[in-house]
Amino acid sequence: MSADRRTRLSQVVQPLTSLDEFSADQAKAVCEQAKPAYVTSTLKALVRGGILQQVIVNDQHRFRWCEPERFQPEKWIDQQIHGVQITETPVEERPRERLIRDGAASLSNGDLLAILIRVGIRNESAIVGGNRIGNRFAARLEKLPRCDRDELREITRTINRASYAQIMAGIELGRRVAAAEGDNRQDKIKITSTQSAIEYCTAEFARLATDAVQEEFHIVSLDTKHQPIRTHQITVGTLDASLVHPREVFRPAIRDAASAVLLVHNHPSGDPTPSREDIQVTERLTEAGKLLGITVLDHIIVASQRCLSIREAS
Template sequence: MSTDRRKRLAQVIKPLTELDEFSAEQAKSVCEPAKPGYVTTTIKTLVREGILQRVVVDDQHRFRWCEPERFQPEKWIDQQIHGLQVRETPEQERPREKLLRNGAASLSNGDLLAILIRVGVPKQSAIAGGNLLGNRFAMQLEKLPRTDREELREISPTINRVSYAQIMAGIELGRRVAAAQASHRQDETKITSTESAIQYCANEFARLASDAVQEEFHIVTLDTKHKPIRTHQITIGTLDASLVHPREVFRPAIRDAASAILLVHNHPSGDPTPSREDIQVTGRLTDAGKLLGIIVLDHIIVASQRCLSIREES
């Protein structure tokens, strides 16, 4: 029975993996002699598991592989036949065992999520749930922290209050570890060029580029050697020259006895191109800094596409 099923699945999967993109009719044509209904069912399974995605090209509905380089046809076929229950998964392929043997860096996103989910539900194991989430967020992992429990549960029934809390706790702990590592690196950091300013802000304000849904305005205070002292959030909301008052910006700089500051804000749209207001704010605060004897070194815009220096662009 399993041999027959393996053959039927292979008749569909192997021809499809040779195509980057295809329509339902193309799929049925290349997968002969598999029955059209079986081809359709298999494609639906691949879509549900986040391995294929539906796209519209020239007003035609088509299917495209999400991560073709990571999809393993034989392994997927095995999973369809034998299931993904932990007890049916070879010990060397179980996420926890792989982590202990090879380290966390060797695991896929699905494996890591399976460990955080821990316990499956009837008809779906933690491994299957982790794979579903890993496939769904393969191309947009930065969206996972902003996805609520009900949205995740629609992808996999393994997401309950406990597993959701474990996933979000794992994400937050990872952020804090990264922040602590960045803080240690900061001791050796000097802002001596536009490139170093951009690199520092890309690391320090990565959350703004990936997660923030509103504009946030921050400053980085710097000592006489232009080493970062600390960061300060000034405002949240659309950047407006009339709302960003020099008093609010330079108060923490004076308190830190800063010699210079970096201005930093994000563009949630992902496009770092400075607006007229961004340029006006930069000019106004630069002039105010001159009166106070505090240099405004640069204004860095962080966005998902890239980080940009207003000084360099002007």
């Protein structure tokens, strides 16, 4: 019975892997050995498992592989036949054991998520849940931190209060580790040009480009060698000259004994083009800095498209 099912699944899955993107009719045509209804049910199983995603191209419903380089047809077929409960997976192949043996970098996003989910539910293991989320966010992992529990639960029922908290805690810890690594490298960084300012802000304020839903205004205080001392959040909300007061901007810079500052804010729209207000704020703070003996080196706008220097754009 298992051998027959394996053959039927192979007659659908193997031909499909030769296609990058296809319609249901194209799938049925290429899987000529399988009955059309069986092709349809297999496509649904691949979509449920997060292996395929349904997209609309030129008003037509089509299928596209989520992570084609990671998809292992034989392994997936085995899972359909024998199930994917962790207790039925060989010990040496379980994500936690592979992490300990081979290191975290060797695991897929789905494997890492499965470890964070920890416990599955009836008919759906943590491995399945992790793979579904991993596949769904394969091409847009940066969006995962912004998902609430209900959104993830729509993808897999393995998400409950505990597993959601574990995933978000893991993401935040990763961010803090990355930030700490960045802090340790700061003594080697010097903001000596527009390009170095953009590169620094792209790395240091990556969260603003991907996660922030409101405008945030920050400064980077710099020493006499133009090495970063510290970053400070000044305001949250629409950038306005009346809100970004020189007193609030330069107070932390004076505390840091800064010689210069870098102004930074984000555009949640994704377009870094400076507004008239952005330029006015830059000019006002530049003049205030001259009175205090603190140079405003540049004003960098962070956006999902790219980072932009107002000095260079003006």
